Amino acid sequence: MSSCLGASGVTPDGAAWLASAGTYPRNILAFWKERPDVPVVLPCGAVFDVVSVPMMFGRRMLDRLWDDGPGSGPVAVFRGRTLLFAAPGTAQRLPSLLRWEEFGRTADIPPLLCHGTGDAVTVPAPVGTPEQSSRWLVAPDTRRPWLPGPEILLWAAVRAARAAVRISIFPPPDQGAKVYDVSRRR
Numbered sequence: 001m002s003s004c005l006g007a008s009g010v011t012p013d014g015a016a017w018l019a020s021a022g023t024y025p026r027n028i029l030a031f032w033k034e035r036p037d038v039p040v041v042l043p044c045g046a047v048f049d050v051v052s053v054p055m056m057f058g059r060r061m062l063d064r065l066w067d068d069g070p071g072s073g074p075v076a077v078f079r080g081r082t083l084l085f086a087a088p089g090t091a092q093r094l095p096s097l098l099r100w101e102e103f104g105r106t107a108d109i110p111p112l113l114c115h116g117t118g119d120a121v122t123v124p125a126p127v128g129t130p131e132q133s134s135r136w137l138v139a140p141d142t143r144r145p146w147l148p149g150p151e152i153l154l155w156a157a158v159r160a161a162r163a164a165v166r167i168s169i170f171p172p173p174d175q176g177a178k179v180y181d182v183s184r185r186r
Helices: 003-008 011-020 025-036 055-067 090-103 151-162
Strands: 040-043 049-054 075-079 081-086 113-115 120-123 134-138
Touching: 003 025, 011 025, 025 040, 040 075, 049 055, 049 090, 055 075, 055 081, 075 120, 081 090, 090 120, 090 151
Parallel strands: none
Antiparallel strands: 040 120, 049 081, 049 113, 075 081, 075 134
16 A cells, blocks of 8 residues: 555554455555555445434534544535444434434435445545545544544534534614613613
8 A cells, every 4th residue: 555545534444344344455545555545436335324413513523523422433425414433323313313313303414315225325535635525524533433433423413413503691782672771770
């Protein structure tokens, strides 16, 4: 493997893990050795599933995972969406968990695109360039990265949705009520 594979955080072991999802892992690694700045399309379902969410919501989910939870597995950005790499089977289970979650109290969660068995995703190149529309936020760095399951991603999505709701103890200024400045009272 080229020593430049680690430039964006993707180590040779991380690249080997990604390539293991493909039918011909050695061909993917050879391709990346020649062209380490080119993304590839890999199948989901056996090595990983991917949950694709809108960029800003994905950032909030990632914040919850790292600030209040167990962290995340690999995470990438592709064409304005955050791609959360998850344990195989997550794509099948997460949608039903979202529907079940308190019968619709998850209305603030945008539609999550779950890619599992039979699907494929574009995986960012091991070495990114600034002009690319895909890059790693959390790069794979081992042959067996920890991958969150559907319950953890549900938890992060619910927490991210709740964090987006701003609650204030002050009423909105246009309620039609008179506001008096009590600080000037004697």
